[in-house]
Amino acid sequence: MKQSEYQAIFLATIMQIPKGQVASYGQIAKLAGFPSFARHVGRSLKVLPKDTKVPWHRVVNAQGKIAFDQDSIQYQTQKERLEREGIYFMNGKVSLSKYRWNPEDYYDFPNT
DNA sequence: TCCTTGACGGAGA
DNA sequence: ATCTCCGCCAAGG
Numbered sequence: 001m002k003q004s005e006y007q008a009i010f011l012a013t014i015m016q017i018p019k020g021q022v023a024s025y026g027q028i029a030k031l032a033g034f035p036s037f038a039r040h041v042g043r044s045l046k047v048l049p050k051d052t053k054v055p056w057h058r059v060v061n062a063q064g065k066i067a068f069d070q071d072s073i074q075y076q077t078q079k080e081r082l083e084r085e086g087i088y089f090m091n092g093k094v095s096l097s098k099y100r101w102n103p104e105d106y107y108d109f110p111n112t
Numbered sequence: 113t114c115c116t117t118g119a120c121g122g123a124g125a
Numbered sequence: 126a127t128c129t130c131c132g133c134c135a136a137g138g
Contacts (some may be wrong), residue, residue, distance in 0.1 A: 001135085036133050039134070041120080056119085062120070068119065074119085123130090
């Protein structure tokens with residue numbers, strides 16, 4: 001299986017992360033149907049054009065931390081984009097219990 | 113073909 | 126909280 005084959009699936013899943021919420025690499029992999037492909041989620045994001053509409057900044061690692069080096073421009077950019085959506089950092093990480101995306105939330109109104 | 117490298121994750125110490 | 130050590134698996138040398 002080639003990256004191009006599941007890359008689209010990962011990106012489509014990431015597209016669904018609501019503004020103001022985050023998901024981990026492993027979570028995306030799981031939701032997309034490839035439980036052990038956390039690393040590939042990152043690989044898929046790496047090749048995105050800089051003007052992409054994919055909300056890559058809403059993907060953090062399992063500890064709620066940004067994957068880039070803290071002194072990189074990418075780290076800075078991702079942090080700013082998250083804060084712009086109302087997601088704030090505490091000790092260099094976001095609170096997953098507070099911001100983690102839960103797909104089930106979309107089914108709060110069964111009769112619609 | 114073998115070895116190393118990751119925008120990772122989880123279990124231990 | 127910090128730091129290993131593994132498991133993971135396609136890509137690139």
